[in-house]
Amino acid sequence: MIRQNRRRTVRAIVVTALFAVASLTAPADATAESGKDANCAFIVHGSQPGRDASPISRACGDTATLNAASAGKTLLVRVYEHAGWRGGRADIYGDDGPCDRKGYLIDVSAVGWGYRISSYRLYGACHWSHYSDIVNNTSYGQIGDVEYVGDRWNDFVALLKVWSRV
Structure with a gap:
């Protein structure tokens, strides 16, 4: 049970990190494009x-x-x-x-x-x-x-x- 909770926590952290990176990357790319x-x-x-x-x-x-x-x-x-x-x-x-x-x-x-x-x-x-x-x-x-x-x-x-x- 503890092992499953750790896996869920790790997955949640990874997914959150991926979404955070994606949201930070999109505006940066848009800014780079507009200021190219x-x-x-x-x-x-x-x-x-x-x-x-x-x-x-x-x-x-x-x-x-x-x-x-x-x-x-x-x-x-x-x-x-x-x-x-x-x-x-x-x-x-x-x-x-x-x-x-x-x-x-x-x-x-x-x-x-x-x-x-x-x-x-x-x-x-x-x-x-x-x-x-x-x-x-x-x-x-x-x-x-x-x-x-x-x-x-x-x-x-x-x-x-x-x-x-x-």
Whole structure:
């Protein structure tokens, strides 16, 4: 009888431990997924003739690696996963200088941020923005930072164009 009680107790401890580990692992994985680009910077290269969006590359690593990759580049936009500039974020730099009237057309889906954006902030003389879906058949324009892209566009932005008003 004592042996059976010990087995039940051990089983209960093991099952409880497994559930505890599973419950701790799920949020950690979700956080890792949402912040998977926390140590990455995206570099948008000057637009090229015949291309719809500017070519974009990704640099990931420690702070020194990111600083080296973004050196001499202009921070254009910081995108966020949640409204109010919260949650996971990604910095997007331009290697063709700050925004001008031509601006940058950024295919955020090419770097894993398509259908994740809820808010963003503009930098580097970028004052205007325009976001659209992947087929670019619907869009919405904004002036300045965007605290929330709205229910229609939340987690649906695939292309982001930023430019200067001068």
